[in-house]
Amino acid sequence: AQTFKLALIPGDGIGPEVVAEAIKVLDAVASAEGIEFEKTEFQLGAARFLETGDVLTDEDLVAISAHDVILLGAVGGVPGDPRLKNANIERGLLLKLRFSLDHYVNLRPTVIYPGVPSPLASHGDVDFVVVREGTEGPYVGNGGVIRAGTPQEVANEVSVNTAYGVERVVRDAFARASARRNKLTLVHKTNVLTFSGNLWKRIVDEVGATFPEVAVDYLHVDAATIFLVTDPARFDVIVTDNLFGDILTDLAGAISGGIGLAASGNINPDGTYPSMFEPVHGSAPDIAGQQKADPTAAILSVALMLDHLRLPDAADRVRSAVVADIASRDGSARSTSAIGDAIVAALS
Numbered sequence: 001a002q003t004f005k006l007a008l009i010p011g012d013g014i015g016p017e018v019v020a021e022a023i024k025v026l027d028a029v030a031s032a033e034g035i036e037f038e039k040t041e042f043q044l045g046a047a048r049f050l051e052t053g054d055v056l057t058d059e060d061l062v063a064i065s066a067h068d069v070i071l072l073g074a075v076g077g078v079p080g081d082p083r084l085k086n087a088n089i090e091r092g093l094l095l096k097l098r099f100s101l102d103h104y105v106n107l108r109p110t111v112i113y114p115g116v117p118s119p120l121a122s123h124g125d126v127d128f129v130v131v132r133e134g135t136e137g138p139y140v141g142n143g144g145v146i147r148a149g150t151p152q153e154v155a156n157e158v159s160v161n162t163a164y165g166v167e168r169v170v171r172d173a174f175a176r177a178s179a180r181r182n183k184l185t186l187v188h189k190t191n192v193l194t195f196s197g198n199l200w201k202r203i204v205d206e207v208g209a210t211f212p213e214v215a216v217d218y219l220h221v222d223a224a225t226i227f228l229v230t231d232p233a234r235f236d237v238i239v240t241d242n243l244f245g246d247i248l249t250d251l252a253g254a255i256s257g258g259i260g261l262a263a264s265g266n267i268n269p270d271g272t273y274p275s276m277f278e279p280v281h282g283s284a285p286d287i288a289g290q291q292k293a294d295p296t297a298a299i300l301s302v303a304l305m306l307d308h309l310r311l312p313d314a315a316d317r318v319r320s321a322v323v324a325d326i327a328s329r330d331g332s333a334r335s336t337s338a339i340g341d342a343i344v345a346a347l348s
Ligand code: NAD
Pocket: 014, 018, 073, 074, 075, 076, 077, 078, 079, 090, 094, 259, 260, 261, 278, 279, 280, 281, 282, 283, 284, 285, 286, 287, 292, 293, 294, 295, 297
């Protein structure tokens, strides 16, 4: 059988709960499709840090890199926990993985599935994907603090945008638009962030000239939040920087029926490094350990992983089962594992 090496990072809070369901679904699909996943679990996150003081060792990073793909639940402790003050799990673990493994395409699709309780009263056909730049922008950590802790403190966060980094993600976004509905929206804040804004705009124009079939438009990020609520059906592919993409995709999750449905892929399209799939949400300390989390986002992240491994039939099986399960939801509460079991049962 075709065999893939899968690195599992269940993480913290609801991470392990949703990953357990994603694995149930993956195992069922793999056996139906005659494929195999050899799994290695890595205990990483706030819990590991509190136990050992490690965030992500070089040894872990090398071991993870030797896999074909990575599935991550969520990492991070309770925001503000003083014991995690110096750990910086988000930067030291999650961003370190995304940066080291060159995950420059952070792919975050949004579909409003039939029957889903979207908070939008009427929304039409919503099916778009945010291509969020994953390795640059304000996330690089290129700032610094001077006179820390004093009334004269200065805290700088520098957004880094390279022509190389912008071009490769813009090119990927155009290719996706060309394979979808031929529409690409650049979201930025070019009226204020003119240095990076001009670079993004220029590169979209240049790359766009080589995709004449793709219609291009532009929205400032503040206006984009309006249209995500009032007319989300207008979007096909949105390409945007790391921070705008972070914010827009939580909003996108909310309009599509909840953050518990929002899946993502951190993709290295070159295939030099393993890509990593994870729900958009975090470790949700407020509901952790209670079997209250919706595992659908993690399960749909498995579908994105199967797409990436060029197993479209397997991916479609997962998505169809999720669509069937969502259509049958009547608002009554189900446990995390009950949802996972129902989706397994709905697999064709
Ligand atoms: P969060 O996404 O964890 O939670 C926000 C809200 O959404 C909470 O009310 C939570 O209960 C709810 N929620 C999240 N996932 C859900 C699910 N599957 N089903 C039902 N409800 C769900 O965001 P936060 O509270 O800002 O962050 C908590 C921790 O997670 C922080 O340490 C943060 O840094 C970390 N975080 C990690 C990732 C990641 O690992 N990729 C992503 C975002 C946040």
